[in-house]
Amino acid sequence: MADRKGKVAVVGAGFYGSTTAQRLAEYDIFSTVVLTDIVEGRPEGLALDMNQSRPIEGFETRVIGQTTGPNGEGYEVISGADVVVITAGLPRKPGMSRMDLIQTNAKIVRQVAENVARHAPDAVVIVVSNPLDEMTALTQLATGFPRQRVLGQAGMLDTARFTHFVAEELAVPVASVRTLTLGSHGDTMVPVPSQCTVNGAALTDLLTAEKIDELVNRTRNGGAEVVALLKTGSAYFAPSAAAARMARAVVEDSHAVLPVCAWVDGEFGISGVYLGVTAEIGRAGVVRVVQTPLTDDELAGLRAAAEAVRAKQADVENL
Numbered sequence: 351m352a353d354r355k356g357k358v359a360v361v362g363a364g365f366y367g368s369t370t371a372q373r374l375a376e377y378d379i380f381s382t383v384v385l386t387d388i389v390e391g392r393p394e395g396l397a398l399d400m401n402q403s404r405p406i407e408g409f410e411t412r413v414i415g416q417t418t419g420p421n422g423e424g425y426e427v428i429s430g431a432d433v434v435v436i437t438a439g440l441p442r443k444p445g446m447s448r449m450d451l452i453q454t455n456a457k458i459v460r461q462v463a464e465n466v467a468r469h470a471p472d473a474v475v476i477v478v479s480n481p482l483d484e485m486t487a488l489t490q491l492a493t494g495f496p497r498q499r500v501l502g503q504a505g506m507l508d509t510a511r512f513t514h515f516v517a518e519e520l521a522v523p524v525a526s527v528r529t530l531t532l533g534s535h536g537d538t539m540v541p542v543p544s545q546c547t548v549n550g551a552a553l554t555d556l557l558t559a560e561k562i563d564e565l566v567n568r569t570r571n572g573g574a575e576v577v578a579l580l581k582t583g584s585a586y587f588a589p590s591a592a593a594a595r596m597a598r599a600v601v602e603d604s605h606a607v608l609p610v611c612a613w614v615d616g617e618f619g620i621s622g623v624y625l626g627v628t629a630e631i632g633r634a635g636v637v638r639v640v641q642t643p644l645t646d647d648e649l650a651g652l653r654a655a656a657e658a659v660r661a662k663q664a665d666v667e668n669l
Contacts, residue, residue, distance in 0.1 A: 354381045354411060356601040359428040359470065361462050362437035363387035363415070365583060366478065368396050369590035370435055370597075371413060375400055377598060378409035384427050390417045422465045431470040433597045436489060438462050439479035441584040442577050448481040448536050449662070456669035459485050463492035474600045474635040477502045477611075478593050482535040486611050487624045487663040497613035499635040504535030505609025505626040506592035511572040512541060515565045520556060522548055529553070530609060530642065531569065532626045533655030539626070540651040541566040545642060596631065603633040612636045618649060620656045623663060 356379070360371045363385050371385040387393040397415030404410065418424035428434060439455035442448065459479050466475060475493060477486040477500065486502035493500060508531040517524040526549045533540030543562055546553035553562065568575070576585040599606040612629045614620045617639045630637040644652065 354379055356380045356432045357382045357384065357430055358597050358601065359384040359386065359431040359434045359473075360437060361386050361418075361428075361434060361466070362439070362479075363389070363393040363396055364437065364441070365586040366441075366590055366593075367435070367437035369586050370437065370478075370593050371396070372400055373590055373594035374597060375404075375411045375413050376407055376409050377594070378411055379598070380411050380601065382412050382414060384414045384416065384431065386416045386418045386424065386427065388418055388420075393417060418465075422461075422468070425465040425469045428466065428473075429469045431473045433476060433600050434466050434470055434473045435476045435478065435593050435597055436462055436466070436485075437478050437593070439485070442480065442573070444578050444581060446577075448573075451480050452484060452662075452666075453669065455479050455481075455485060456488055456666060459488055460492045460669070463489045467493040467495065473499070474633075475500045476593055476596050476600075478589060480535075481662070483611055483624050483626070483659045484662050484666050488666040488669065490613070490624070491667060496635075497615075498637075500613075501596070501629070501631075501636055502535075502611030502624065503589065503593045503596055504611050505531055505628070506595065507589050508535065508539055508569055508572065508626075509609050510588055510592065512546075512565065512569040515568055516546070516548065516553065516557075519561070519565060520548060530628070532609065532628070532642070532648075532652050534626055534659045535611065537570070538651075538655035538658045539570045540648060540655055541569060542642065542644060542648050544645045544648060599631040600633060600635065605630050605632050605637060607631075607640050610636070612639055614639055614656070617641050618644070618652055618656075620653060623656050623660045625652070625656050625659055 393415030416427040490500040512529040
């Protein structure tokens with residue numbers, strides 16, 4: 351194993367945060383993974399449990415748990431973090447939209463962001479709290495970080511869901527399927543069928559437009575479908591896999607091109623908004639937004655998503 355380096359902090363030790371921390375630790379590429387939470391003892395207990403799995407899973411990364419207080423006590427544990435993943439906030443309940451969480455989660459995310467700015471001023475921040483696009487915008491405002499250092503996790507998850515549904519429908523390995531979703535994490539999600547292939551063949555040649563629409567709709571409601579089945583809490587296995595991969599791309603400076611929520615400034619004829627796009631990810635966060643070729647319909651959908659998100663992001667400054 352090469353030298354382990356770097357420190358990643360995960361704020362929020364619920365199912366999403368703790369599973370993200372576990373995935374990051376099991377990569378065995380970081381020296382330290384930090385897990386924090388406001389519930390006393392929870393992050394310490396989970397960290398102890400994860401560290402005891404090291405001999406079995408064969409990784410050396412140390413996991414550190416730390417309870418944080420209402421006035422920022424304990425946040426010094428994240429000092430020097432290369433990446434901070436913010437999972438703090440309430441999950442959805444059945445019947446709730448992501449937007450229903452905005453007031454409550456804005457307060458939580460703002461406080462976390464201010465503590466991140468204080469203790470880890472050089473970190474790249476990955477936001478996963480809902481409503482995603484708005485909380486990413488709020489985190490950038492609250493940290494005052496350059497926009498390329500604050501990004502959100504949504505597109506990787508939505509694309510993974512779309513890929514899974516296509517693979518199941520066609521009974522093919524998931525590795526043979528390439529899909530893409532852009533736009534917002536929610537109602538204005540923009541699937542990009544023109545960029546979807548199965549073993550190199552265009553998805554539009556393999557499935558009818560109606561069937562593709564059906565899978566797109568299931569993707570758009572992918573989180574709600576899980577929430578309705580679980581009845582308490584929301585998805586975390588697939589979302590944590592996405593957040594962990596993004597953190598890894600940053601620390602390894604891999605320049606991987608991933609669908610993420612990033613600041614768009616001129617690309618696709620869209621300016622001044624956080625939006626789901628494909629972007630090259632590296633040590634500085636978003637190295638550049640990659641302008642995926644889109645059909646006229648897809649581009650129109652992306653621009654409509656940008657305006658819907660822009661209206662809501664303008665509101666977060668006051669939350």
